[in-house]
Every structure is written in C-alpha cells, then in structure tokens.
Amino acid sequence: MASIVLYLNNSAKDITFPLLEDRFQFLNPNTSSDSLFSSLAGTVRILLCVANSPVNSETLDKYPSLECVVGSTTGLNHIDLAECRRRGIRVTNAGDAFADDAADYAVGLLIETLRRISAADRFVRAGSWAVKGQFPLSYKVWGKRVGIAGMGSIGRRISKRLQAFGCSIAYNSRKPKANISFPFYASVQELASNVDILVVCCALTNETRHIINRDVMKALGKEGIIVNIGRGSLIDEKEMVKLLVKGEIGGAGLDVFENEPVVPRELHALDNVVLSPHRGGAVPESLLRLQEIMIANIEAFFANKPLLSEIELESLSWILS
C-alpha cells in the first residue's frame, strides 16, 4: 500500500514538490474525489503543510489520526504548535534547506542598505549620473557592530559571513548558546543599544511578536540599520515606518512584512530602505534540498525511524499549555 500523505495547500502559493509526487500518494482535499477523501480523511497519519497554510485546531479536528505534520518552511508560526503538542503530534520543518541562502540574503540586504546599492542603480538607470553628478556618499560596512536577534542555524551562518567583513558580532537569544563565543545580551533592547546593525532572524512565536518595538529601534539609534529576514511581525511595522520616515533610525533592509504582499507605501520613497518580496530562501537548490528533507522525514515516519528535522516541542517553554 502506497504511503498516503495529506497535502494541504491553503496558501496563496502555487507550489509543487515534484520529487515527492513520485514517491507518495497525496490526499488533497482540494482535488481528491469526495468518496476517496472521506474514506481516507479519518485514517491519514501524516500531513504535508505547503508554504504558510494554516494548521490549527480546526484542521487537526478534521484528521483525527494525524501523528505528524511535515512543514515546508523554516518558520512554523502558521502551525499551532501548542495544539500539536497537546495532541502528541510531531512536527518537522525545512531544517537547514534555506539556511545558507537566507544568510546570503541577509548579508546582501545589509550591504545594499548601507551602501545604497539599489538607490545608486536607480540613479544610473534614470540617467541622473551625467546630469546630477556624484551620487551621495553612503556608509561603510567593514568593521560595523552587528547584533543578531536569534542565533539559530541562520544566525550562525550570518555571523560567519559578516566576520569576514570585519564586523563584530553580538546576539540575543532565548538563552545563551553553549558553543557560541560572541557576547550575549539578555534583551534585544540591550543588544540594540550596543550595535550599529540589528539583524532579525529568530522564530516568530507569541513571545517574539513585535519583539523589535519602538524602544528597541530608538535604542538602535539614528544611524542604526535593521535587517529583517525572519517574519514581518517580529517588528512593530507601523512604528518602524514612522521612525524611518522621521529619520530616527538610519535605514532598513526588509525581506518580510506584517501583511505580505502589502508593503507600507511610505517606504517606497526612501533611499535608505531596501525592499524585497520574501525571497530570502528562493533559489532552486534550496527547493531541491527542501524536498530531500521532506522525503527523508516522511520516509522516516513510515519506517518508525527518527525524523530528520523534528522540532522539539517539549523544550519550547514559550508554548502555553
């Protein structure tokens, strides 16, 4: 009997996973015939969650035999992890499929913002160089103090890259990491007070929503830069926009927003802001790697073997029971 996987895509995204389609039989509520669906809905044990399709109590109620949710993203804020823990459902994410590319992107956004690369490119394409003369001077990257909010697999890779640019690294995390020697700050605000650039790459949870708030951004200061490759809601976006427009923070490189694909219009006019449509992990190799990881997780599940990229729900103290 082929392994049956519930395929849930209630995101706005038209994504397919060709490598998985060959190996598993997908039960798709949007396309399966009613009779097939109703006969299998009660027995399907594993769910593949496409992009940010919500998985909540309502979802889980429909599939009472579910034992495992296989995520296809790094962040799992669209999955009710507390509910999964309550029901004994195991959860896997994308592992490190997107980690290198997200780290590359964060560094790219950082350099772009400080060195005004997008704005300078626009300047040339508008024909302004010959007419207006020199493009305004920008800001040096080398040697800047960088604060990483969230020292997971992406944060570590960002640190390694930025050290080659002479940057010093400090971080905030739920608690200090055993094998990381960079200075640890117990609060993001303290971190922000001691760095020139704040890179946001932590998970979005109930605890970290708006963790970058007005106080943190004021602590970062007028010359401070924010780079966000985590989730839009990690930052109080309304406050950030106000501060950017008023010049109370130095600039921002943003790949994620609170209400994608909506991007606050006020940001469109700013040269010290770089805007990106959530493409931090979007390269073909990472999508291939993602599929390999999901296949490994699904096959391990059916073979009763340890899952490849399981999230430790028990250790997540921020999950309220």
Add this chain to the structure above:
Amino acid sequence: MESIGVLMICPMNSYLEQELDKRFKLFRYWNIPQTQQFLKENSNSIRAVVGNSMAGADAQLIESLPKLEIVSSFSVGLDKIDLNKCKEKGIRVTNTPDVLTEDVADLAIGLMLAVLRRLCECDRYVRKGLWKTGDFKLTTKFTGKSVGIIGLGRIGTAIAKRAEAFDCPISYYSRSEKADTNYKYYPSVIDLASNCQILVVACSLTPETRHIINREVIDALGPKGVLINIGRGPHVDEAELVSALVEGRLGGAGLDVFENEPEAPEELFGLDNVVLLPHVGSGTIETRTAMADLVLGNLEAHFLNKPLLTPVV
C-alpha cells in the same frame, strides 16, 4: 603654506576642497573657462595637482606646469597620471591605498549578491506594486559559487577573504603566481574565466590590462557567468560586454565603472541581470574622509620636507 598654489582638477569631495582652500592657494580647474589663458598666467605658482579617478595629470598638463612638484591623487588607481613623465621630471606622486580597500571589497561582494539574488530587481518589483500580482521568481544561489579574481593585490585579496566566508572556491590570475597563497592560479585570463562562475576585475589599469576583458574572455565566462568590475571601465571592452549581455551570451554583470563615465551604456538600463553603479567603490563618508586626509597629509609632508605618507613615485 597659503601661498602655495594647488590645482584641483575636478570636484571630488567638499571636505577636501574646503581644507585645500584653507591651507593652500586653491585653483579649481573645472571653474576656469579659458584653461590655456589661466595656465599662462598662473602656471608659475602651481606646485601641486590634486586629481582623482576621472582626471589627473597627463603629459600635456605636466608640461604646462613648470613648477609642479607633486601630484596627489584622490584615488588608489593611477591610470590618469603620466607616471613616466613624473619620474622624468622628478615630480612626486601619491595615491590613497589601504584606506579604501575594505569599501571596494565590500562593494564587490555586494554587487555579486545583488546580481545573483536580483536584489535591485526585487526592490523595483516591490516599489512598482508587482508583488500583489504574484511572487518574484527564484534567483541564483551565491554560497559555493566559484569566484575568479583578476589581480590579487590588496583589493583582490580582500574580496577573496570575504567570498571564502560564503564557501566560494577562489582562483585568480595575476602577472605572476603568488607564493604566499593557497588560491588556485591560472596563467591566463581565459583559463580563469573558463573555470569560474563569477569573474572579478581587481587589477590596476595599465596599457597591458586595457580591455583585458574582451570577447574571448566573455565567451569563456559564458551564459551562466557573471562579470563584476570594480576596477576601471577600460578594463572591459564595453561594446562587446553590452552585446553579450543583450544577446544573453553572458549571464549577468555588476559594474561600478564604465569606459566613459559618467555615461553608462543605455542598452543595459532595461536589463534585470545587471547592476549599474555610479563609481561608488570608495564612496562612503568614512572612507572619503580618510582619503582626503591622506591627500592633505601627503601634501603637507611634501611641503614640510618630511617623508611622504603614501608615495608611488
């Protein structure tokens, strides 16, 4: 020193200009309508020239300044200065090495990321309101791409160090193989271009390196290859580069310099696989100030008969 005449060739930095004005008798060459006349009348009081990457001191200018003692360039590149003529006449020459190395290397990596990950295009996509119509396409991975560097000097080495942090294998071409490095050496630019995915021009511009990136090199780099130029425009046969990009024979390019600045080839303006910058390699507040201080420091050292800070000749 207020009576010492210093000729500044073009506008380059207001801090430098102000300081030169304070400390010397400053002549602004770009404001002079009749340069022949001006030189006839003032050449005997001009003892220093300050130039940059756009304009410096060619043989003709040097000949017309009989009292010229020093040319202090607001750049590290010396291609706009007739060094042989200066040597012949015992004229000192200084430039601004080291202080701009990091900025230029930072920008080179910034260009690589911008071209491969389409950062500028993504930004345009959002600003045009297109995200609401659908996701932007997938882009090209940077980690692990092979980087070939032409010229393993201060800037080339700094670029290599950064690229290594992204797990990029490094190879290079240089006039001669360097003993103190583990990077792979190729004895020709074509060999280098055939064996890397991102080719960076980081050597100085001399008669030998003019058009070092020609049609053959571009073909060797190929439709998946990316060219990054943070050297000088004339390093690249620009007409060949433009047609290769427009025809899809070259994968992409990140260009900070052009053959005829401030003109950049308009045929490139509509392409999404290029990033075009207005010669901003060292264009940060911090670095331009440091460069200006070097120019001023060299001039003062010369006129006080002290050792020059960063002499070339």
